[in-house]
Amino acid sequence: MTLRADARDNRDRIVDAAEQLYAISGVTTPMSEIARRAGVGAATLSRRFPSRESLMDAVFARQLGWWMSAVDAAADAEDAWSALLTLLEETCVQQAHDGVCADLVVRSFLQGASFDVEKAAVSAQVERIIGRAQRDGKASTDVSWDDVVLLIEANAGAAGLTTADPEARARRLVHHFARSFAAH
Amino acid sequence: MTLRADARDNRDRIVDAAEQLYAISGVTTPMSEIARRAGVGAATLSRRFPSRESLMDAVFARQLGWWMSAVDAAADAEDAWSALLTLLEETCVQQAHDGVCADLVVRSFLQGASFDVEKAAVSAQVERIIGRAQRDGKASTDVSWDDVVLLIEANAGAAGLTTADPEARARRLVHHFARSFAAH
DNA sequence: AGATAAATGAAAGAGTTCTTCCACTTAGTC
DNA sequence: GACTAAGTGGAAGAACTCTTTCATTTATCT
Numbered sequence A, B: 001m002t003l004r005a006d007a008r009d010n011r012d013r014i015v016d017a018a019e020q021l022y023a024i025s026g027v028t029t030p031m032s033e034i035a036r037r038a039g040v041g042a043a044t045l046s047r048r049f050p051s052r053e054s055l056m057d058a059v060f061a062r063q064l065g066w067w068m069s070a071v072d073a074a075a076d077a078e079d080a081w082s083a084l085l086t087l088l089e090e091t092c093v094q095q096a097h098d099g100v101c102a103d104l105v106v107r108s109f110l111q112g113a114s115f116d117v118e119k120a121a122v123s124a125q126v127e128r129i130i131g132r133a134q135r136d137g138k139a140s141t142d143v144s145w146d147d148v149v150l151l152i153e154a155n156a157g158a159a160g161l162t163t164a165d166p167e168a169r170a171r172r173l174v175h176h177f178a179r180s181f182a183a184h
Numbered sequence C: 001a002g003a004t005a006a007a008t009g010a011a012a013g014a015g016t017t018c019t020t021c022c023a024c025t026t027a028g029t030c
Numbered sequence D: 001g002a003c004t005a006a007g008t009g010g011a012a013g014a015a016c017t018c019t020t021t022c023a024t025t026t027a028t029c030t
Helices: A005-025 A031-038 A042-048 A052-076 A080-098 A102-111 A116-135 A145-159 A166-181 B005-025 B031-038 B042-048 B052-076 B080-098 B102-111 B116-135 B145-159 B166-181
Strands: none
Touching (some): A005 A042, A005 A052, A031 A042, A031 A052, A052 A080, A052 A102, A080 A116, A080 A145, A080 A166, A102 A145, A116 A145, A145 A166, A145 B145, B005 B031, B005 B042, B031 B042, B031 B052, B052 B080, B052 B102, B052 B116, B080 B116, B080 B166, B102 B145, B116 B145, B145 B166
8 A cells, every 4th residue: 555645745744843843842742733844734644643653653763774774884893892882872872962752762662562673683783792892802791782772761761851962961871881881 | 828737638648649640650640630649629739739840849849858868868878989879779769669750850850940959959968979989999080960960860761661670770770870980 | 638546634523631710618716 | 616717629611632524636547
């Protein structure tokens, strides 16, 4: 079932608008406001995304695409340890910058089953990177995928909070995790 | 302007109910539901707390009282470093257990000016503890009050997210911060 | 260009939540 | 016990948000 061209354009604009407004006002932003910013009627939005959750999934799917590329790039790097640190910092700074809110990450990625395939792929890649960094003697042996998830949760949670310099906060958070992740 | 005895009881029950429901359903819990659990009419709640924010402040004021006691106790301890670690763990586990959501901590404590006096007192105490731990050669010299705030933000952000074992997550988060805080 | 099915937005309707009014109840005071 | 002022809850109503209907517009195919 393929969408007509104009409908697909509208769909894209809706996801754009939602992404922007989620960053500003959180995922509880009224659907009508998202529709207005997207330049479509409320009916169109309701028709395309019957529930708020389905729209959240669509927004998250994009951000996940970006992240999977970053993870793949890190997995190809020579130095696993520095690639891991770079990946974590890029991820958190990106989250801070785009204002990715915790609700989005959690409901779509961690809680629901919508992205199980992607989740499995990402976690496998990240675990490979961690494993290599551990064999190189750079990463502590107690670090695991769960700790990366914890960092992302913590960062997403903090990212929703207004601060003078959200990017600096993200870097500081990664700084602490990196020091803890390092072999002692 | 002092409240009548029965009115004060009702007020207390409202704050009780709000604290419990905030932990379960977040700060967007309908005021009417809070009123119902408190066993008062919606009118009474509206009269006592004209805005959702004023109720959030009242709930937070209590939790802040608990925290200030914990901070004072830590400041009196012999071993500043272990007192600091204990304080951070207690604080985060308490947050995880009570489901203190980020909205509450941020709006009331970090953002608004409502608790400026308490904030100044707590930060001064914590900085004293950190300073002592640093002089003892236990804490890294780059640790500051801001890092403690960061941990609390991160923990509060993550605490709002459903997980099998929120307490374990809080402990894990503190574990990483503790390793980073330690002198290298 | 004409036919056809897909897609759209304005407006109405349904469901929530918050606030206010007002007749009634209760605590505090003599 | 009686008086007074403070306090209360039910109900009405105002404000929002989401969904659906339907007449109209627009893309796509031949």
